[in-house]
Amino acid sequence: MTDRHxxxxxxxxxxxxxxxxxxxxxxxxxxxxxPTGNKYVYRCSVCAETVGEKTDNDAQAFEILG
Ligand SMILES: [Zn+2]
Structure with a gap:
């Protein structure tokens, strides 16, 4: 067990x-x-392998770009 946050x-x-x-x-x-949100990928900072991805549901950035 740990008390770490x-x-x-x-x-x-x-x-x-x-x-x-x-x-x-x-x-x-x-x-x-x-329009439904932004899709991000996470890449290893050492070898640049894609290690994860995430889609947020914030459409505001789209409106700014559009
Ligand atoms: Zn790596």
């Missing part, structure tokens, strides 16, 4: 990378801007 995955900063075979810091890249 448990972060929600709103912003992933470290994910398991299958290529590195360990958790690595990740970088968030905007992949697609959709």
């Amino acid at each position: 448990q972060y929600e995955d709103l912003e992933a900063t470290e994910l398991f990378c299958p290529r590195c075979r360990r958790a690595q810091p990740v970088r968030k890249h905007l992949l697609l801007v959709l």
Whole structure:
């Protein structure tokens, strides 16, 4: 057991990378801007492997771009 604060995955900063075979810091890249929200991918900052993705439901950025 640990008293460490448990972060929600709103912003992933470290994910398991299958290529590195360990958790690595990740970088968030905007992949697609959709009317329903934005799609992001997380890439390993070491080898650039895609290690995760996320779609938010915030359409505001789309309106700004449109
Ligand atoms: Zn990696």
